[in-house]
Amino acid sequence: MEYDFKAIEDKWRGRWVEQETYAVKEDASRKKFYVLDMFPYPSGAGLHVGHPLGYIASDVIARYKRQCGFNVLHPQGYDSFGLPAEQYAIQTGQHPAITTERNIARYRSQLDLLGFSYDWSREVRTSSPDYYRWTQWIFARLFEHGYDHAANKAVSISDLESLFSQSGNANLDWAFGEDTLNEAGQELWGAAFDGHFTALQWNALDDAGRSDVLMAYRLAYLADSEVNWCPALGTVLANDEVIGGKSERGGHPVVRKKMRQWMMRITAYADRLLEGLDAIDWSESIKEVQRNWIGKSTGSQLRFDIEGHAGRQIEVFSTRPDTLHGANFLVLAPEHDLVDLIATADQRAAVDAYVAETASRSERDRMAGDRGMTGCFTGAHAVHPLTGDAMPIWIADYVLAGYGTGAVMAVPAGDQRDWEFAKAFGLPIPPIFEGHDVEAGAESDKRAVLCNSGEWDGLRCEEALPRAIAETAAAGFAEPRVNYRLRDAVFSRQRYWGEPFPVYYEGGVPKLLEDQQVLLPEVDAYLPTEDGDPPLARAAHWNVQRGDRMEYNTMPGWAGSSWYFLRYMDPHNPASLCDRSKSDYWGQVDLYVGGAEHGTGHLLYSRFWTKFLYDLGLIGFDEPFAKMINQGMILGRSSFVYRVEGTNTFVSFEQRKAHRTQRLHVDISLVKNDVLDLEGFKAWRPEFADAAFILDEHGQYRCGSEVEKMSKSKYNVENPDDLVERYGADTLRCYEMFLGPLEQAKPWDTQGINGVHGFLRKLSRLYRNAEGEVLVHDGTPSPEAERALHKTIKKVTEDLDRLSWNTVVSALMIGVNELTEAGAHERAVLQPLAATLAPYAPHLAEELWELCGGSGSVVDADWPKWDASKLVEAEVQYPVQFNGKVRFQFSVATDASPSDVEAAVLADERTAKQLDGRSPKKVIVVPGRIINIVG
């Protein structure tokens, strides 16, 4: 056999393990390259052909860069804490560690089949105590740090304590959140301090009081917050784990509930997370998702007095204070604190009814899309700060309680929603833009020129806005303000299978427990206790290690995945999470490959933790992933049969319309070219054993088909193990890359794999014929063979440099086709060809490299360089256009100058024929490309 892929792949897989081919070490004399895959959650289902796509792509680049002389770090590991293993544990009593271990073993065996160049000695697992020890350590540092906006970095809480004891909290610009304090803390903050305290007051506080105050400054803090509680899963979910009111995993209902939770003050980093996006090479769509998620808006916070409520004011955030002259009413969210206070007697019943109605229908209606404007007048009025005019105060559910201050100043001439509200309730629309027809809709164009706006008349937004922000602030009724949509992240989960917190409580005060590692305890069941405490509360000897009790919650799935890329650099370090010398050497991930579904989760949190670790001086860079590529999904091609209703008769695709039919998925292994294997179908499932068929004119049963997501229930899953068995790993690797651009979603088509398999076979035949005789010899290659080789090297190199994985396979195919035609069997050609093939088909490349007498492993073979002089042909063929249409081909010496070419082509008889007596107006010669004659 000329291409015995099975023997070849077994042989080299074994050698690589034996010789530790893929182990890497730091080497200061060499340039590094770090290629990383998003590590998988080891699910029980195993891999389908879609999963390895990104791994193959990153492996190709890792191997290419290594051949180019880089010291390449290309590790793999497992995100092994998570819900499915826990769910399985609840059902079966099986410890999640055992399930996880088994799934990892299965994953590993499947990955090993594909010939990846991972350095497995660096494997990490987030659920291993040696790993989560450092996740806990990072948490502890977050607990011990706050964020100083003046210094624009994380700063130690102990520094803050000494500042407090010297001068209270005056003049500090640290990130804090008074609204997330617990009751005692809010009491202290509001009643005792009114937001400000002196050194004297601070020094007089007891341990619990100080803890309450400091909590408002910590980056990891405890707060009574509204959380997404999922009763079915018995746990809290982060916002990005809730989709349309249902849990992302399992689709269970989620409700809002107030709970005391650990939180992460990611909002402190909002600005840096936003700015950092400009410096990284990610897809515009993911950057945009993150920008939207952070949702920064700049403007003013304005205060409006309320008629008849001296001392009370309504605070409003606006990005367009320059339109203040057009504001003629206020709108509060129905949940706003002041609604109850200001509603007048005659409007109270209506207000109460509207508030109740909003509360009851909020969930479902929020999803319903556009509803008409609803709202209700409170009867109260505010005072316009510039004109003193009375402004009616309304409530409406288009104003969200959770954003800004939960109140807006309505400018119907400038905001479409305000305009619609004004129209719906017959409120006036004061014009504030020159030439604007207020009946036609709001003026959203920022280039519109203001009028009826006092000193700002004649200005556009660009000039008026900064003045408005400054002047309203100077006038004393507003302050410049930046608002974010980003919320702090909930960091507690009521689960078993996650990192335990290194925290105990003493008199209700949380303290770090760090002189020994807090390990995940054994429990008798993986469910909450009868009191509703999380599963960890069941652990009898564990739950009081110090103080009164341990923290029973565990950390969310994203904790371990927020820093794993660092641990690969120094995976076994017992003294620190990653030695600074190692992280300085390996640095940022140069290429990160993974799915796009983590835009607001993993990819935001890991940026946040990276910036924090940078602030602490633990690493020297503050963005983890310099460049990222998101692979598209590989879709399955499902096949369908059509059962005539109420019978066991199946009708072929074309004739199905003549019957009332039911469409059923059929296993794709029973279908070839849309034609059903009838006997196979009958044997597939018992109920089809006596199936009858209505066939088409060729006597065949033709199936319908559709491209959908791969899933077991659709019987359209292609399994990589089977394909490796039939075609070999090298074929599968090449084929997955050949399918199309990596980032694009594309359907899987098993038939196409034959073409790629044939290519590798044809390539093998250059080296060894069907009888197994070696054809490689030391003769001098023909110019055609050399040209084919160097053309291929050039194309493959350039394509890999621009990460165009799919076109590389085409280039190799063309090269092999040309070399076959040229009968090239010379070592001088075939040895570099093997090196060029190595990133895509490493097993076969090793075999052929060895066969050519190459030294060492092809993995370390120098990447071949193309020789431009070998590419030059004596003559160039020019397509000759007349008025833009190609009429004939014209050969001319390569070294002819453009004017020589012009003269030669004009002298050609075919040119005369095309011109038919006319004289050319213009002749364009693009050297090496094209000739265009106008005339």
Added chain:
RNA sequence: GCGGGCGUGGUGGAAUUGGUAGACACGCCAGAUUUAGGAUCUGGUGCCGCAAGGCGUGGGGGUUCGAGUCCCUUCGCCCGCACCA
């Protein structure tokens, strides 16, 4: 509604800075070979036309000697966010 992306043969796709549109494959057609296997080899294959030639990158318009590529406009599809003040 807003944001991002994409529309090229029967299919996946190629065309990197404007320079022969459809490379490379799949599929299909024809032939060869082979005691039917999901094998191999050769040739053909965008559309119309016998041909010369014409038409062709969702549609319309423009810039240019030349447009899949740039500009304007319009239609359709996919993804994300969704009343963010």
